[in-house]
Amino acid sequence: MINFTYVRTTTAKAAVGLLAKEKNAKFIAGGTNLVDLMKRGVTAPDRLIDINAVPLKQIELVGNMMHIGALATNTAVAEHELVKLHFPLLSLALQAGASQQLRNAATVGGNMMQRTRCGYFYDTTMPCNKRAPGTGCGAITGYNRMHAIFGGSEQCIAVHPSDMCIALVALDSTVVLSGPKGERKLKFIDFHKLAGTTPDKDNNLLPGEMIIRVEIPTNKLAAHSYYVKVRDRASYAFALVSVAAGLELQGNKIVDVKLAMGGVAHKPWRLLEAETFLKGKMATEANFKSAAQIAMKNAKAYKENAFKLKMAPNTLIEALNLAKSKA
């Protein structure tokens, strides 16, 4: 048995202070990912800092910013009236994730921090540069059906698994962090990172930092947003490919558009070039197809996941069509 100590804390300041004191401590929120990783021996913290009593469950509009606390549960966010009204994309993405029971326990901060579902990462008998740097990547020449088609490195082709984060990156969100040096803000697009030469690091959180909340600016995309998730079964499965799409339309003209893809990269994959192409154009099937072509420009498949090269553009076109026709 691997021993660890457990402590509860009630303020963010105390939580950050406790984390700073111990190198191998971890926060625990809903525990739906961390406990699995501990049971499988993928991670072995010496100390768990339970942050559930820290008052970070708020879901509120502050001026033109939606503030969502790091400890708001995935269910609370998905079902909140303000979220459904202003950011249906986020609500849909959350509802596409996991199961109702898991969403009841899972938190916003924990969801952002969840680790990849790559089988080599979870299997401690296998090589994995993300779990054990320097051991190699089992997936690159092995079983790589779920893996990245964008931004892969020679050390890791794992994908980021969250649905919520795909909507949050599309919605131009910001993350508020608290750490030993005080509070700072990070654009959501910069929170997660590509694997590069440090695949063991999933994100740009600095040592000792805690996620406090996410902020989302209001927009005019609500009437035409959609989240499409393609997976092996209808629920309780991670995305093979997913797309978050939001359109602001004047008649059939695209005034604004936000697009992101999941299941395709080590981080939530924003499709900025496709957005630039679509802005100012008509919302037609032909333009959606051209945008999908642009989005796929730098895609690279491995032995088992070449199907994603077709699935990804098709999912993008479907998401755009569904967003357009939603009213």
Ligand SMILES: Cc1cc2nc3c(=O)[nH]c(=O)nc-3n(C[C@H](O)[C@H](O)[C@H](O)COP(=O)(O)OP(=O)(O)OC[C@H]3O[C@@H](n4cnc5c(N)ncnc54)[C@H](O)[C@@H]3O)c2cc1C
């Ligand atoms: C069977 C199964 C199916 C699933 N399917 C999906 C799916 O389809 N889509 C999807 O998106 N997700 C899915 N999930 C993942 C689930 O959404 C995550 O496990 C969950 O969101 C993690 O949240 P948590 O609060 O339980 O985190 P925890 O397990 O408590 O923590 C996870 C990590 O986050 C850190 N952490 C937590 N809060 C903070 C904070 N405020 N600041 C800094 N670090 C923090 C912890 O230290 C830990 O490292 C699935 C999970 C399971 C078990």
